Amino acid sequence: MSTFVSREEILPNTETVLQTYVRRNFIWKVSFIAGLGGILYGFDMGIIAAALIFVRESFSLSTRMEEVVVSIVLVGAMLGAIAGGSIADRIGRRATLLWGGGIFLIASLLAPASPNAATLIVARALLGIAIGFTSVTAPVYISELAPPQSRGRLIGLYQFALTVGIALADLVGYWFAGQHAWRLMFGLGAAPAALFVVLLLTLPESPRWLFAQNRVAEAQSVLSSYTDEAGARLLIEDIHSALDLKVEKRWSALWSPAVRLSLLIAVGFTVLQQVTGINTIIYYGPRIFSLAGITSNRSAIFATLLVAVTNVLATIIALVLVDRVGRKPLLYAGISGMTASLFLLAYSFHNPAAFGAAPGIIATICLMVYITCFAFSMGPIAWILVSEVFPLQLRGRGVAAASLGSGAANFLVSITFLSLIKVAGNSVTFIIYGAFCIVTLLFVRFIVPETKGRELESISAGHGASVS
Template sequence: MSDTKTVPQTQVRQSFIWKVSFIAGLGGILYGFDMGVIAAALIFVRESFALSTRMEEVVVSVVLVGAMSGALAGGAIADRIGRRSTLLWGGVIFLIGSLLAPASPNAITLILARGLLGIAIGFTSVTAPVYVSELAPPRSRGTLIGLYQFALTVGIALADLVGYWLAPQHGWRLMFGLGAIPAALFVILLLTLPESPRWLFAQNRISEAQSVLKIYTDETGAQLLIEDIRSALQIKIEKRWSALWSPAVRYSLLIAVGFTVLQQVTGINTIIYYGPQIFSLAGITSNRSAIFATLLVAITNVLATIIALVLVDRVGRKPLLYAGISGMTASLLLLAYSFHNPAAFGAAPGVIATVCLMVYITCFAFSMGPIAWILVSEVFPLQLRGRGVAAASLGSGASNFLVSLTFLSLIKAAGNTFTFLLYAAFCIVTLLFVRFVVPETKGRDLESISAENRAAAS
């Protein structure tokens, strides 16, 4: 479908859009840091508080319970009080959790702090991609939303670097506490940004919406966007959760929730949360060496995400997904076989595991990682975009919680080989889902995407 009613690229002040995307991306750094720091910190938290395997899993996965709660609340809040205001609340909660975690005298307090961090993750992961999508021009929207995922990978790499640096001192408290620095910066910089013009228009604050549009486009471009938004709002959709199951929205819901659930059950966050333990299973016995191997994987994640930023608006979403998910499947199958037959490749199991996981993370980073959040920000109608992305985040969080809570237990009960074969099987299911369900959204305005999904459901 053509993009004829959108603002021409030459009429958009790119410096403003990049500023918005950068600041919103800081939320991704916070998300990634708080998600990734547990990999190194858990080794020493376990020793400090004498945690059982089940308590280890709780410390890791409670952040996901908070994220699900934050996503549900954040989606409705973003539709009610605005995108920018919701991001501000998320930043404040990040700051509180980052200060409480290092001060924890026991495991219960640490669990509470990580629950708060999860709520902040829920707020920002729902709102930041939506905020950017509602400001970005269609021909660069994928790249600009993808910056959030890029920032998330940077946050994970920073967490692993901090973990490697502080491992000799067993400094898990400082590992958590350093997250307060980007949290404070995030809050300060958000105060310099305006509200989403699409949200303002939906609230009938038309003059304010026009004022924001004129910050980054000219009078003609602002008028074209206003006409697109006005046309989309003529379709009456009630702003309540049950409307997500209405004929007008249900196909969008299937795309968003289905894809984010599949993103998690392919096993990506087992590497983020339990990377050192996986390398220990493969024969790397030193804690610092295992953390260093996890850091290498995280750096690979950052670099490979750049591929997506360069290509997602050029070749499209689906070609990248086909290539990436195929590579993920192959690397997981090879990893499973290396656990089944450690001598098969004539190299140390730790080396084989590192190579497999670096290939896996590379393929994830240029495909499912950024494209999941690009898609969920594009497919819903304006009236329910916050709630729709919240539903996708809830599906992501629930499946992430299930995978992270059961990973160590699954390894113990079924073995390394079966566990990674299971994740490979989910990759194959994901390929089929992309082929038959996921639409190509490259270069299209948001209103036309939701209109097509509405037609597909009818």
């Protein structure tokens, strides 16, 4: 639907030069440390699946209060996304990540000390704010340091780390399920939060952000730490070209004609990522398996753990292929598989005897296929696209807008899932999520661009990045 300017048309030898001069060990270090924010995100999102079973018993929660305990983290994430985008553009990417890490640490200590549901809700809201800060800033930070030929893989590491965090949460939940130790489940999140803060102190600020703040000497110093002279000159030329464009930095600029398509791609795709049902599995996995006939809490948590491990392994497929075959081919394959598995799951709930096997086994297979397809497609590629399509001066706010849309859709799905199951039934609920998968396929076909191998400045230029 949109035409992108080829990077080769602007500077023919860009990829060759960057591939020669970028010091990969530095880029991988940055991506690994920023990715720890993804582990925190995944852990604090995923741990509620197991902990909720025992929190419900400890605090005698109603169905509505269960949904609030699960979903309040998403309200915090939306607030954190709104604030985080502006803060990242104002004080820097690294400093915003440090703030997020500090809030993670405080909330991870408050949650296990909660004497009642109200305190736990406050702690999870704070975790959400930290998630909003890091989910907005980490992909932007990585994208502004990564060379174009490996940017998709490096940003994808954040999503990979998120899946590792979810798997660790399910493993911790399974380990402590026999003891009903939900406080320990929450408290263990403080360890990676502390490590995240300490390691962030060893990283530099984004050179693109430093140039935008006219801190040229600092930006050049950062560039010289991971590129040779030729690579640094090339990146400086690109950054100066981007900064020469007149871009209005207010939030309203995201709705200007020059940036509107970027906003549609970013927000539309992240909303669709959520309404296809992924977080019903992350938050309510044990409940889904109990609906399918697995009656033991520990067995339901173990089945959720299997799905989470599958999520981690399948994300590796995206890391390997996203910069080779491109974004859209992976999306077509993944979303098609998600659609088929959701409709099959819905049918298994409607007619459990049709497959000649225990419903719990069918549900486990369907969810493992679903999560596999999500993990090599929509999971990582959503945040890759979001980090790529906005011009430099609006990138923080643009990613924040996408995170806000994602959080709002996530909140809507998580706050309504149990109620929807009660009102519409298991089968119809998953048919609804399958229908959203079909909508997503159409969105990818007609709206989403292919950004493989393009420099960030050429991508935003393809949208007409200047705003008067």
